[in-house]
Amino acid sequence: GVRTRGLDIAINAKRQVADAAARAEAKGVIERWNEQLAASRDMLWSPTIRAALIAGTPWLDVFCPGCGTSRAIDLRKVDRHPLASVATLVLGLRCSWCPESAPMPRVLGLHALPPAAKAAASNL
Secondary structure, rough: OOOOHHHHHHHHHHHHHHHHHHHHHHHHHHHHHHHHHHHOOOOOOOOOOOHHHOOOOEEEEEEEEEOEEEEEEHOOOOOOOOOEEEHHHHHHOOOOOOOOOOOOOOOEEEEOOOOOHHHHHHHH
């Protein structure tokens, strides 16, 4: 038969390099966005859901200024197009505990682990 193992190895190597480059670029985007959120800058842009997933940061931390609660949203379970920006999710994240006139929730950042799990892991 025809030997294609060498070609398969070369294709896989190229794919791994491309995946690593995409992951590094996505991590840079998420880090820059998280830094701007932490500095309370007005945000003119937002990363895509796909970028968050590629970067390995699927947990969106959201704060409700009405009742003072925070919650983490797993972007892997959100039914939105992967090219939708993370900020577009805010409209659907209004707090269910607050009255209808509750303020818009604030996005605090994207994380690899839910913020509560991250805090518990750092206390060990």
